[in-house]
Amino acid sequence: MKRRQFLLHGAAATAALGAGTAVLPRLASGAVPGETLDAAVSRELSMLALDAARSAGASYADFRMNANRSQALGTRERQITFFNDAETFGFGVRVITNGAWGFAASREVNAEEVVRVARQAVAQARANASTQQRPLELAPVEAVPDGRWRSPIQVDPFDVPIEEKVDLLLRANAAALGVNGARFVNSSMFFLKQDKVFASTEGSYIEQTLFRAFPNMTITAVAPDGSDFQTRNSSDVAPMALGYEHVTGGRFVENAPRWAEAAVAKLTAKPVQPGRYDLVLLPTHLWLTIHESIAHPTELDRIMGFEANYAGTSFIFPIDEYLGKFRYGRDFMNVQGERSAPGGLSSIGWDDEGVRPDDYLIVKDGVLNDLQTTREQAPWLADWYRQNGRPVRSHGNSYAQSWSDVQFQRMPNVNLLPNPERDVSLDEIVADVEDGILIDGDGSFSIDQQRYNAQFGGQVFMEIKNGRITGPLKDVAYQARTPEFWNSMDMIGGESTVFSGGSFFDGKGQPSQSNAVSHSCPVARFRGVNVINTGRRA
């Protein structure tokens, strides 16, 4: 019997507990040529699932199948601490029946199971519909009968020898420990390859392969008398949707001594005096402030109350008092949502409901211009789009972390665009600061459930006096109220200061799902921000 026949028709013959799946060729040694899913089988399974859903009464259905392969390794000082290789494979079926959503998923990838799960999703949607006051409506989407997309990587991380990865981390650790006062170092690498299939009753069938790479290290310095300890991490090497070239490009061995020196310097740094300071925020730090105070509050599901029980709502409410009216910042402030930047963690060909994402301005010339949407959400902004002569269309911001989770609205890469006029330098931005603090790297972060009140730390804090950087500070955190904070931004750097930071673990939804997202931005200056001293004595 051919593998495909076995898969489609022979499920009953598989072991009672076995997945009976042959859709994935063996992942031996990570050296599988090409992509991992068998295209013909995937297509047939998707059609079976969609047909089963329709027959059971679904007015809409989509089928997502994912094969994830991940690898994680960690070290401390001169030794390895873990090395794990993992794969997970399965599918989920989402349906609309009687105007309500249903979703079910399983790891058993075979013909019998996709049919069972499709029916299970429909039955669940019927149960949910009993509570429904308003039926769902989806914005239109263009059918994509044969879509293909792949992350633009140069070196497949699963092809890189294990020894080379371990050796790189141990050499970086040694370089860090060569700095006097650096006592501990933890370093790690994480890689993901995800093969995704999407098919819908609206005629789309899309295959995509994405990669992500996250190399990281943290160095701890301990005071000789045990009275203090301080850390510095590798925040200037962000996680990216790239291959192993991103790890080698991070130059960990070369950078480790600099990071270690910064940790040691914090031991004797001057504790900050609380007060109001001008802040010069490097993009290694600013990306996280953008993430928390611009990207999250412009998620339309939050604004409408769908995340009120966990991630929260938004200060942007009611929408018609904000869209086109709310001044986020000065005229030069432009914030873009996109899923197209090469290496951006959210970048993708089509989102998890088959929409090709567009690039759009969330903040345009300082004013709130648009919000993040899925197909269910775009119609909620129909009036605004019609007023502005724009189509009612999803921005393609739907995402699920895995086959076992239902897709929902997740942020695209949300970027603060650099100064379009000229390439303003960091020196120029510092030169006009009398009493300020420069912050490099992301640290502690917390923001309220409507994204007003935020507190951010950092990795490295430098005092600025009369236009010059004078020395390190410690125990620094700033507190800000989002509208005032962004309106205090009086200067942004040019293109040459842009850096793309990002998060691998952006949590939202219940059950909580992790999104990975990048935020590129230039250096920027903020006037008169409230700084607190976080050092206390036990």
Add this chain to the structure above:
Amino acid sequence: MTNPRYLSRADAEAIAQKVLSFSTADEVRVNLNSGAQGNTRFAQNQISTSGDTFDANVTVTSAFGKHVASASTNRFDDDSLRQVVQTSERLARLVPEDPEYMGELGPQEYLPVEPYFESTANITPEDRARAVMLVANPARQQGLVSTGYLSHFTGAQAVANNRGLFAYARGTGTSFTTTVRTPDGTGSGWAGGGENDWRDLNFASLGEQAIRKAEMSRNPRAVEPGEWTVILEPTAVANMVNLMMFAMNARNADEGRSFFSRAGGGNKLGERIVDERVTVRTDLTDPRAASIPFSGEGLPNAPRVWIENGVVRNLMYNRFWAARNNTQPTGFPGNYMMSGGNSSIDEMIRSTDRGLLVTRLWYIRPVDPRTILFTGLTRDGTFLVENGRITHAVKNLRWNESPIFLLNNIDMMSPPTRVNASESGDGGSVMVPAIRARDFTFTSLSDAV
């Protein structure tokens, strides 16, 4: 096929034995996790999304000498199982020695605990929808907007190795959280709970609590940030005490990079660090918060006292650090229970001249590990207490505080109760009291409702 829920003991043992038979390593361990999860979310007084998922996963950890690596898959056909063994062995041969590898354990004795309830295992989407309506209907009838999350899992864990160890336990859990808001966005109230047995969750009562707090919290007034007497409801107490528990790693303490490090070297074992009324222990057999009786390595989870009358009695040791320090490994606890007192929250309010009543805390993130200082905000029900009664809602506040300071400033405690204190609403087996404490540090106001 019926809807699969988890691997039975016999199935788990058969798969584990098969995996072990494929192994050529000196030492090998098999971890099997399987289970079904279901959830229903609601917003705007109706169900928004829901899901039912079945997954099962095997992780194989292979060692040649002290060369160790692991691999995992969720495919259980023979080829996949053989492959996952081979992958872990191939990796193990290539990685450097892990000098801290302790080898596999021999057979162990476990407490006969199985926190498994058929009532939870048999929950259907229809059950979930009915439960949601016990909150959403009254909220709608009162002109309020309810949102929330109901989840449950039914699963089994198994550990087996080539030294004869086999451990298996089933478990169930369910949790429910709801946030009710006023339509104008000026008031918000929360309630939540978590149980192993679905029958112990009282949805209507939780809904009433959230509705009452939403009504009470309309139009909050500003108060000055600063040092406040606070009455923390049990959820907020667990939000804080969790932070201390996560900081109790013995090795970090011994290495001088923890609050539990002693100045001049060593750790704080035997030192009094908090109020002498505070005792924190783990007891996986406690029927109110039972948890499974073994760790991922197959180490027995035993009842243990962490803090006794304010004194540090135990820190958390893995097998390597325990052996190095001639003590017993503790693993990480599956639950914890904190001591309480006899005061009710009403009594705390009645005896307070001026203070803040706090429902729960949010976006809790580390600021300074030297003091376990964290920051976060109050949320979904923060009230001013004056002259023995709640006088009005107050705006939410950002705090910068440590559980150590909090637990040194206790005035009164209630009897402990089980809470759902994870920010994501996914439960946790934690029992804590409500606490009235002095000098809780709030650093700024928030306009968030």
